[in-house]
Amino acid sequence: MLDTDHVPRLSSRAPIKALPGYYADERGRRHFVNDLFDGSARDYDHIERLLALGSGSSYRRHALRRAGLAPGMRVLDVATGTGLVAREALATVGSGGSVVGLDPSAGMLAEAHRGLSITFVRGRGEKLPLSGAAFDFVSMGFALRHVSDLDLLFGEFRRVLKPGGVVCVLEISRPRLRTVAALLRVFMTRAVPAMARVARRHSDARRLMDFYWDTIDACVPPEAVLAALARSGFDSPWRAVSLGMFSEYVAKKS
Numbered sequence: 001m002l003d004t005d006h007v008p009r010l011s012s013r014a015p016i017k018a019l020p021g022y023y024a025d026e027r028g029r030r031h032f033v034n035d036l037f038d039g040s041a042r043d044y045d046h047i048e049r050l051l052a053l054g055s056g057s058s059y060r061r062h063a064l065r066r067a068g069l070a071p072g073m074r075v076l077d078v079a080t081g082t083g084l085v086a087r088e089a090l091a092t093v094g095s096g097g098s099v100v101g102l103d104p105s106a107g108m109l110a111e112a113h114r115g116l117s118i119t120f121v122r123g124r125g126e127k128l129p130l131s132g133a134a135f136d137f138v139s140m141g142f143a144l145r146h147v148s149d150l151d152l153l154f155g156e157f158r159r160v161l162k163p164g165g166v167v168c169v170l171e172i173s174r175p176r177l178r179t180v181a182a183l184l185r186v187f188m189t190r191a192v193p194a195m196a197r198v199a200r201r202h203s204d205a206r207r208l209m210d211f212y213w214d215t216i217d218a219c220v221p222p223e224a225v226l227a228a229l230a231r232s233g234f235d236s237p238w239r240a241v242s243l244g245m246f247s248e249y250v251a252k253k254s
């Protein structure tokens with residue numbers, strides 16, 4: 001079931017907070033996040049399957065198509081990680097299209113390389129090492145929480161998109177109902193790591209899931225994401241929500 005929100009009247013900047021206990025500033029954030037994903041790259045797909053109860057691939061595929069991804073398009077997948085979004089994008093664009101995967105974590109990119117034969121680029125979303133007006137579609141899955149300057153990020157997305165190109169950002173939002181948020185927290189930080197430990201003895205799942213939850217908790221609200229897209233010059237940004245927490249932010253470059 002999808003609900004949709006359109007851009008609210010909100011013009012002020014709403015920066016993502018630094019996270020006490022993890023990092024104190026932007027430099028610390030980059031170092032911590034990179035170290036975390038490098039360290040959990042080998043187990044990431046397994047943990048993701050537990051977390052999404054096996055529905056992650058189909059959710060990513062349908063979300064990309066809902067946003068307008070179509071055969072023949074040229075796609076940039078930012079924060080590609082092990083390639084879970086890129087794989088679904090490639091299946092949709094087919095042999096007439098192409099997908100480039102970008103990520104700052106060498107560990108995650110190495111895992112992606114094993115299963116996907118696309119072009120990979122090491123880099124960050126806020127400073128894309130790519131030329132302008134080159135893509136029809138930019139995707140970013142579950143990484144918005146790791147970016148402190150949304151204006152910089154969306155400005156870069158807009159720069160590399162061709163006119164008429166679409167941006168699609170997937171992210172988990174903190175459920176509005178407190179009981180649902182509490183249940184999600186227990187599932188992520190207790191149940192998923194326990195299942196991962198049983199399946200593989202040396203998993204870093206607990207650290208990853210604690211951080212996952214804390215970043216969801218601290219992430220800017222959906223209205224701030226929509227406002228940042230609008231400020232960055234995207235047309236009519238909108239958000240679709242499934243199960244009260246899976247957000248799809250979609251906007252077009254005019």
Ligand SMILES: C[S@@+](CC[C@H](N)C(=O)[O-])C[C@H]1O[C@@H](n2cnc3c(N)ncnc32)[C@H](O)[C@@H]1O
Nearest residue numbers: 037079080081084105108124125141142143146
């Ligand atoms: C939770 S994983 C998501 C991977 C994949 N998109 C998915 O759907 O499973 C988050 C990824 O974001 C990457 N990341 C962190 N900071 C980033 C940044 N500033 N720019 C681009 N990617 C970033 C991490 O290295 C990691 O691979």
